[in-house]
Amino acid sequence: MDWPGATQVAATIRRLERIDPGAHRRIKGLRLVTAFGTAAMLGMQPSIGNALTGSLAGGFALWASVSEGQSTRARSTRDLAALCASAALGAAGLALLAPLLAGIGRAGPELMLATGAFLAGYLRRFGVLGTGLGSQIYIGQLLAYGGGLGPRLLSGPAEHPVSVAAPVAATEGRWLSTELVMGLQAAVAAIIIVALNEAVGLEESAWAITACVYVIANTSAGTLERVWRRLLGTAIGVPLGLACLPLAAHLPLLVWSAAALAMIVYAMALPERYDIACGAYAFTLIVTLAASGEHSIMLLASRAWETMIGGAFGLATALLLFPLKAPSPTAGSPAPESGQPGPG
Numbered sequence: 001m002d003w004p005g006a007t008q009v010a011a012t013i014r015r016l017e018r019i020d021p022g023a024h025r026r027i028k029g030l031r032l033v034t035a036f037g038t039a040a041m042l043g044m045q046p047s048i049g050n051a052l053t054g055s056l057a058g059g060f061a062l063w064a065s066v067s068e069g070q071s072t073r074a075r076s077t078r079d080l081a082a083l084c085a086s087a088a089l090g091a092a093g094l095a096l097l098a099p100l101l102a103g104i105g106r107a108g109p110e111l112m113l114a115t116g117a118f119l120a121g122y123l124r125r126f127g128v129l130g131t132g133l134g135s136q137i138y139i140g141q142l143l144a145y146g147g148g149l150g151p152r153l154l155s156g157p158a159e160h161p162v163s164v165a166a167p168v169a170a171t172e173g174r175w176l177s178t179e180l181v182m183g184l185q186a187a188v189a190a191i192i193i194v195a196l197n198e199a200v201g202l203e204e205s206a207w208a209i210t211a212c213v214y215v216i217a218n219t220s221a222g223t224l225e226r227v228w229r230r231l232l233g234t235a236i237g238v239p240l241g242l243a244c245l246p247l248a249a250h251l252p253l254l255v256w257s258a259a260a261l262a263m264i265v266y267a268m269a270l271p272e273r274y275d276i277a278c279g280a281y282a283f284t285l286i287v288t289l290a291a292s293g294e295h296s297i298m299l300l301a302s303r304a305w306e307t308m309i310g311g312a313f314g315l316a317t318a319l320l321l322f323p324l325k326a327p328s329p330t331a332g333s334p335a336p337e338s339g340q341p342g343p344g
Contacts, residue, residue, distance in 0.1 A: 020268050029264030032065035059143045060087040060136075066267070067132030079129055086133045090116055090140025098145070107198040109145065110205060116141040117190040117213045122183030124218075138213060142206060178218050181324055185317040186213045192313050202309070203302035211310025216318060219326050223318035226274060227311040233278025234307045240279075241286025242300060248290035255291045259284045282307075 020026055040058030043049050049057075064083035070076040098109035116138030123134030176184075189212035197205040215226045248255050262280040269276035286300050294300065318324070 025268040025271070026264060028065075029267030032062055032267060033260045033263050035065040036062035055146075056088075056091060056143055059139065060084045063087065063136060063139045064132075067135055069128050069132075079132070082129065083132050083136045086136040087140035087143070090137035091144035092140075093137075094141040094144040105198045106201075107194050107205065110194040110197065110209070111191065113138070113141055113145065113206070113209050114187045114190040114194065117209065118183040118187035120183070120213050121181075121186045121216055122179050124182065125177060125179035142210065145206060176322060178324060181322045182216050182218060185321050186216045186314070188321055189213075189216075189310075189313040189317045192317075193310065196309075202306065203299055204306050207303060207306035208310035208313075211307045212314035212317075213310075215311050215314040218324060220318045220323045221326070223315055227315045229273075229275035230278045230311055231308060233275040233280075234282045234304055237279035237282025238286055238301065238304045241283045241290075242297070244283075244287050245290050245295075245297075245300075248287060252291045255287045259288050259291075262287075 016023075016026070036058045039061035040054045042054075043057030044051060044054030061084065064080050064087065067083050068076055068079045070079055093115075094109075094112045098112050101108035101111050104111070116134075119134040120138045121134070123130040126133075190209045193202075193205060193208045193212060196202065197208075202208060211230065215223055215230055217223045217226050244255060244258070262284045266277045266280035266284070269280065282303060285303060289300060
């Protein structure tokens, strides 16, 4: 005899199997949540480090797990080590060089993020691992830029597909490679946002820079689609997160559990549904910031408009700075649109 709700549960399981055959993406989601929690807790042990090292360790492990896409344990271990090392390199580089830019202006140290933005695009030419390495360098810079602010732990990019499509060939006659153009587009957009922050002051400019970095795709049309999907997901995820703020103060364990579930949804949706992945990630960011002690509604809500700013500048550079087009049919079949890894 069926128990109450059995039909609905069976229907949900069937839908999950259609979305995620074999549960591979669900397993990946559990892996990245586990990696984040384990690394963060180890990093905060008194005998090892403090809140800052816990923040860095958790961030490195989370995004390395998102970026890694190998099929064997040996190769996964190799790539995870390389990805974490790249994040550490990015963090160390920013920590050492950003003080030299402090004299330029209030937003001077942010200029270092433009180098990571460039590498996040350019290193795609070296395949899945190269894409992850470039993204991790930027993430390391971003986490270091946040200093010791634990609540900003999840402010980095997070929508890395499990596998990355081959780059679209450059338009006939183009003397710049597709990956070089993508890097330049992301870097120029980042520099413009830094200048805007210096001029008028943004609530959380790093979120805008991150958005512009990860909407850049290998065609202008692909960038437009990613901007639209990112904005749509963020517009849904942020209000849902804000609606859960009353729970953050009284039921933090429930909030963290909801965030973990949202990251599993993110891992499942990412390859085909960038909008859903962005929504799940935006929700996670808002509720974890609130559960960690950030109570400024202005800052939390700024996730939405900072994403709009970053998306707008990313799209503008994609359309105006060496715009990329899919090759003509005579040049071969175009590869699927491939964007950057990045948060919702």
